[in-house]
Amino acid sequence: MGRLIVVSNRVPVPDRNGNPPAGGLAVAVHAALQSDGGIWMGWSGETTEGEPGPPTVRQEGNISYVLSDLSQTDVDEYYNGFANRVLWPIFHLRLDLAEYARREMAGYFRVNRLFAERLVPMIQPDDVIWVHDYHLIPLADELRKRGVTNRIGFFLHIPWPPADIMFAMPIYDTILRSLASYDLIGFQTDYDLENFIGCLRREGCGDQIRGPDGGDIAVGNNTGAGSWIRACGRDFAAAAFPIGIDTARFASLAARVTARGQVRDMRRSLEGRALIIGVDRLDYSKGIAQRIDAYERFLQNNPDDRERVTMLQVAPKSRSDVPEYRAMQDAIATQCGQVNGRHGTINWVPIRYVNRSLSRAILAGLYREARVGLVTPLRDGMNLVAKEFVAAQDPEDPGVLVLSRFAGAARELAGGAVFCNPYDTDQTASAIAQALSMPLAERQERWQRMMGRLLDYDITHWCRDFMTALRQGTDRA
Numbered sequence: 208m209g210r211l212i213v214v215s216n217r218v219p220v221p222d223r224n225g226n227p228p229a230g231g232l233a234v235a236v237h238a239a240l241q242s243d244g245g246i247w248m249g250w251s252g253e254t255t256e257g258e259p260g261p262p263t264v265r266q267e268g269n270i271s272y273v274l275s276d277l278s279q280t281d282v283d284e285y286y287n288g289f290a291n292r293v294l295w296p297i298f299h300l301r302l303d304l305a306e307y308a309r310r311e312m313a314g315y316f317r318v319n320r321l322f323a324e325r326l327v328p329m330i331q332p333d334d335v336i337w338v339h340d341y342h343l344i345p346l347a348d349e350l351r352k353r354g355v356t357n358r359i360g361f362f363l364h365i366p367w368p369p370a371d372i373m374f375a376m377p378i379y380d381t382i383l384r385s386l387a388s389y390d391l392i393g394f395q396t397d398y399d400l401e402n403f404i405g406c407l408r409r410e411g412c413g414d415q416i417r418g419p420d421g422g423d424i425a426v427g428n429n430t431g432a433g434s435w436i437r438a439c440g441r442d443f444a445a446a447a448f449p450i451g452i453d454t455a456r457f458a459s460l461a462a463r464v465t466a467r468g469q470v471r472d473m474r475r476s477l478e479g480r481a482l483i484i485g486v487d488r489l490d491y492s493k494g495i496a497q498r499i500d501a502y503e504r505f506l507q508n509n510p511d512d513r514e515r516v517t518m519l520q521v522a523p524k525s526r527s528d529v530p531e532y533r534a535m536q537d538a539i540a541t542q543c544g545q546v547n548g549r550h551g552t553i554n555w556v557p558i559r560y561v562n563r564s565l566s567r568a569i570l571a572g573l574y575r576e577a578r579v580g581l582v583t584p585l586r587d588g589m590n591l592v593a594k595e596f597v598a599a600q601d602p603e604d605p606g607v608l609v610l611s612r613f614a615g616a617a618r619e620l621a622g623g624a625v626f627c628n629p630y631d632t633d634q635t636a637s638a639i640a641q642a643l644s645m646p647l648a649e650r651q652e653r654w655q656r657m658m659g660r661l662l663d664y665d666i667t668h669w670c671r672d673f674m675t676a677l678r679q680g681t682d683r684a
C-alpha cells in the first residue's frame with residue numbers, strides 16, 4: 208500500500224517527545240500517517256520578509272513534516288485575504304462580510320501553486336494525497352497540471368453554500384471547477400453535498416450525477432453514501448463524512464479532571480448556581496452575540512432564575528489580523544459588560560467572559576460541570592464543541608445541549624439536543640429555560656441517544672472511512 212500525504216494550511220507538529228498535539232483530528236490523522244507512513248505538509252506559521260526559502264523537513268518515525276514559510280504578502284493575500292475574507296464568509300452565508308480583491312485572489316492561487324511545486328518532487332507513484340479545507344481548494348488542479356495522476360481526496364471542514372450565494376463570488380466558477388480535479392470530495396453533511404451538486408447543476412457542468420444506487424441522490428441519511436459525478440471532463444466521487452471526536456478518550460478525560468484544582472475551584476465559585484457554558488473561537492459564524500442576547504432574554508423572562516445561574520463564555524481571539532474579527536472582539540466584550548451592568552448584583556455576575564484558550568483537560572472538566580451547553584452558531588460545518596460537551600457529561604446526571612439547527616452536528620444529534628434557531632432570541636431563551644428545568648430521566652435518555660452515535664462514529668471511524676473511500680476508488684460501472 209502506498210504512503211499517505213496530507214496537506215493542510217497548518218500542520219500539527221508533534222512535541223519534542225514525538226507526541227501529536229491534543230485534539231481529535233491531529234491524533235486520528237497522525238495515526239493514519241503512522242500506519243502507512245507518509246508526509247504532512249503545510250505552512251509553518253512563520254513569515255519571511257522576502258521570498259521564502261526551501262521548506263524545512265522534520266522526520267518523526269515514518270512521518271515527514273514538511274513546513275513552508277510564507278512571505279508576509281502571501282499571508283496577507285492567501286490566508287488573511289482570499290481564504291478568510293472571501294471564502295470563509297461566503298461559505299458561511301455572509302455575503303455582506305466578503306471583501307473581494309483581485310490581488311488577494313491571485314495570492315491565493317500563487318500559494319496553492321507554491322505548495323504544488325514543493326510537493327511534486329516528493330510524490331511517489333503509489334501515494335495517496337489528502338488535502339484539507341478551503342485554503343487549498345485549487346491544489347489538486349495545480350498538481351494535475353504538473354502531471355500528478357495519484358488519487359487525491361479533499362475534505363471541506365466548513366459548509367458548502369447554496370448556488371445563489373456561491374455564484375455571488377466573482378471567481379466561483381474557477382473554484383467550483385477546480386474541485387473536479389479531486390477523486391473524492393468529502394463534506395460534513397449531506398446538505399453540503401446537496402448544495403455542491405446544486406452548484407454543478409446550475410453551472411451546467413455536472414454532466415452526469417448519480418446516487419450510490421445509481422438513482423437520484425438521497426439527501427437525509429448523512430451516512431457517507433456517495434454520489435458519482437462526471438463534471439468538467441472528469442469522474443469523481445463526493446460524499447458526506449461527518450467529522451467526529453475521540454469520544455471515549457474525551458469522556459474519560461472529563462471524568463478524571465473533575466476533582467482537579469481549576470475545575471474544583473470553579474465549581475466552588477459557582478456557590479450552587481447552575482452553569483451554562485459556551486466555548487468558541489471568537490468568530491462571527493459562532494453566533495456569540497446572538498447567544499448573549501438570548502441569555503439576557505432568558506434572565507428577563509425568568510426573574511426567579513436570575514441569581515441561580517451563571518454563564519461562562521470562553522472565546523479565545525482568532526484571526527485578529529482580519530478587521531471583522533477585531534471589531535467583533537470589542538463588540539462581544541462590550542456586550543458582556545452591558546449585560547453584567549444591567550443584571551448583575553453585588554453578589555452575582557451573570558456572565559463570566561474568558562478571552563483565551565484553555566487546555567483540553569480543563570475544557571473537558573468545565574463541560575462536565577455545566578448544566579447547559581450553549582452551542583448556537585449561525586452556520587457551522589460541524590462544530591466539535593457540541594460533540595465534546597456531550598462526551599464530557601456524567602452519565603448519571605448529564606447536562607443538556609442546546610444546539611443551533613445550523614450546526615452540521617445537528618444532523619447527528621437530533622433526538623438528543625434541544626434545538627434552537629439562533630436568529631430567534633425568544634426561542635433560544637426558551638430553549639435555555641427548557642434545558643435548565645429538564646427532568647433527570649429525560650436528560651439521561653437524550654444524552655444516551657447522542658452518546659451512542661458519538662461512540663459509533665468517532666474520529667477514527669471518520670478517518671478510516673475517508674481513507675478507505677479514497678484508496679479503494681469508486682466503482683463507477
Ligand code: ADQ
Pocket residue numbers: 230364365450486487488521522523563564565566567570587588589590591592593595
Ligand atoms: P472550528 O471553526 O475551529 O473548526 P469547532 O468544530 O468548534 O470549530 O472546533 C473548535 C475546536 O477548538 C474544538 O475542539 C474546541 O474544543 C477547541 N476550542 C474552542 N475554544 C477553545 C478554547 N477556549 N480553548 C481551547 N480549545 C478551544 C472547523 C469548522 C467546524 C468543524 C471543524 C472540524 O469551522 O465546523 O467542526 O473545523 O472539522
